[in-house]
Amino acid sequence: MPVIIEPFRIKSVEPIHFTTKEERRSILQKAGYNAFRIHARDVLIDLLTDSGTSAMSSDQWAGIMQGDESYAGSESFFHFNDTIKDITGMPYVIPTHQGRAAEKIIFSILGGKGKYFISNTLFDTTRANIEFSGAEGIDLLCEEGKHPAVPAPFKGNIDTEALAQTIKEKGAANIPMVIITITNNSGGGQPVSMQNIKQVREICSANNIPLFIDACRFAENAYFIKLREEGYSDKTVKEIARELFSYADGCTMSAKKDAFANIGGFLAMHDKELAMRCRNLLIITEGFTTYGGLAGRDLEAIAIGLKEVLDENYLQYRIRSTDYLLQKLITAGVPVIQPAGGHAVYIDAKAFLPHIPLAQYPGQSLVCALYEEGGIRSVEIGSLMFGKYDAAGNLVPAMMELVRLAIPRRVYTQSHIDYVAETIIEVFSKRNSLGGLRILEETPLLRHFTAILEPVSI
Ligand SMILES: *Cc1c(COP(=O)(O)O)cnc(C)c1O
Numbered sequence: 246m247p248v249i250i251e252p253f254r255i256k257s258v259e260p261i262h263f264t265t266k267e268e269r270r271s272i273l274q275k276a277g278y279n280a281f282r283i284h285a286r287d288v289l290i291d292l293l294t295d296s297g298t299s300a301m302s303s304d305q306w307a308g309i310m311q312g313d314e315s316y317a318g319s320e321s322f323f324h325f326n327d328t329i330k331d332i333t334g335m336p337y338v339i340p341t342h343q344g345r346a347a348e349k350i351i352f353s354i355l356g357g358k359g360k361y362f363i364s365n366t367l368f369d370t371t372r373a374n375i376e377f378s379g380a381e382g383i384d385l386l387c388e389e390g391k392h393p394a395v396p397a398p399f400k401g402n403i404d405t406e407a408l409a410q411t412i413k414e415k416g417a418a419n420i421p422m423v424i425i426t427i428t429n430n431s432g433g434g435q436p437v438s439m440q441n442i443k444q445v446r447e448i449c450s451a452n453n454i455p456l457f458i459d460a461c462r463f464a465e466n467a468y469f470i471k472l473r474e475e476g477y478s479d480k481t482v483k484e485i486a487r488e489l490f491s492y493a494d495g496c497t498m499s500a501k502k503d504a505f506a507n508i509g510g511f512l513a514m515h516d517k518e519l520a521m522r523c524r525n526l527l528i529i530t531e532g533f534t535t536y537g538g539l540a541g542r543d544l545e546a547i548a549i550g551l552k553e554v555l556d557e558n559y560l561q562y563r564i565r566s567t568d569y570l571l572q573k574l575i576t577a578g579v580p581v582i583q584p585a586g587g588h589a590v591y592i593d594a595k596a597f598l599p600h601i602p603l604a605q606y607p608g609q610s611l612v613c614a615l616y617e618e619g620g621i622r623s624v625e626i627g628s629l630m631f632g633k634y635d636a637a638g639n640l641v642p643a644m645m646e647l648v649r650l651a652i653p654r655r656v657y658t659q660s661h662i663d664y665v666a667e668t669i670i671e672v673f674s675k676r677n678s679l680g681g682l683r684i685l686e687e688t689p690l691l692r693h694f695t696a697i698l699e700p701v702s703i
Contacts, residue, residue: 287620308549495519598611
């Protein structure tokens with residue numbers, strides 16, 4: 246197969262600030278061994294997140310200039326509205342400032358005590374908004390999704406048997422919605438199959454429960470369907486996306502992912518009555534119905550981005566470049582989640598650093614080592630993020646100790662990714678010399694953002 250090249254050329258560049266290993270050692274110490282506390286300027290390759298970090302196209306920047314900032318009835322809103330209607334088939338489109346603002350609105354209306362929201366895996370802001378309303382979130386990921394090292398084509402699928410069973414147990418009347426997250430962000434960016442979505446639709450229809458899609462990475466998911474699911478190789482990604490949305494009653498989306506925007510989100514749905522209630526809340530929290538929490542220029546950039554993301558040359562490059570990094574790591578024997586997700590590569594830190602006890606945060610130790618070795622910023626998704634303490638004050642570890650390398654869209658070139666692979670492989674070769682960390686200071690909630698740590702002396 247010929248090499249797949251970046252399907253763009255670079256018009257505007259942003260310099261990277263270089264640091265030495267010595268400088269990075271001192272930066273790490275000052276940041277309390279927490280990558281969230283490092284200044285972005287001191288990061289060489291930033292793989293902390295793919296959210297809001299995309300490079301916008303020249304068309305999007307031109308759209309920024311043409312954004313219509315009228316309070317009501319902005320031309321940019323109609324461009325945004327028509328683009329989303331065209332892709333989702335949903336007639337009611339509500340702009341919000343981020344995905345979580347869309348979540349806040351819909352769950353404030355449909356949530357509450359005694360209600361259950363069922364999903365393949367709820368993203369953390371989604372779960373937080375559900376729980377904040379007093380309701381409960383239930384994840385029913387398929388069995389393949391629970392085994393990191395075992396490859397399968399659709400590890401993001403929901404377990405449909407468990408879904409039917411849970412509906413029976415909790416009562417359909419207490420379930421305001423089933424939510425399918427595509428791709429499954431918290432489950433390694435793994436895709437959901439069209440067949441799975443169809444089956445969930447049937448179960449929802451039989452029980453009179455609305456189905457919503459958390460659509461942040463809908464185009465990446467649609468491309469995986471084209472590549473991996475029978476009967477879809479001849480369809481366009483847009484046709485696949487339309488089919489996928491046709492099974493849903495509504496969706497929420499963060500435009501900071503597949504819309505290549507630096508901010509934004511939306512809610513879309515078929516139900517007129519529900520849309521009216523959402524708009525009432527929108528007006529008191531986000532803004533008027535034709536701009537939500539956004540400027541006209543943001544609406545314009547999102548509308549253009551949503552068209553660009555359906556370009557199959559882009560998606561081929563996107564999915565291939567994530568897989569390119571994964572394959573290099575697999576060849577070198579680095580333990581990773583397989584196959585590659587759409588937006589990120591995940592290293593299994595428990596297998597990478599088996600000599601570091603879980604209570605000394607092997608994932609965070611690896612995050613620090615990647616920064617020190619090569620100035621690469623990644624994020625721990627393990628016991629620092631999800632660990633709890635038992636009554637005796639001992640750590641109850643997370644299910645997995647992962648380090649996520651999220652790839653910003655259209656930002657880094659192949660040589661940047663080669664450098665990332667080299668750095669990881671170098672750290673892997675000296676993994677036995679890495680030690681653990683202990684927490685010095687932490688907050689009771691979301692401690693990973695602010696915790697201060699120090700190395701455990703060996
Ligand atoms: C990012 C994300 C959200 C939340 O969107 P924000 O724009 O960050 O508020 C919700 N669901 C998934 C799957 C996401 O990846």
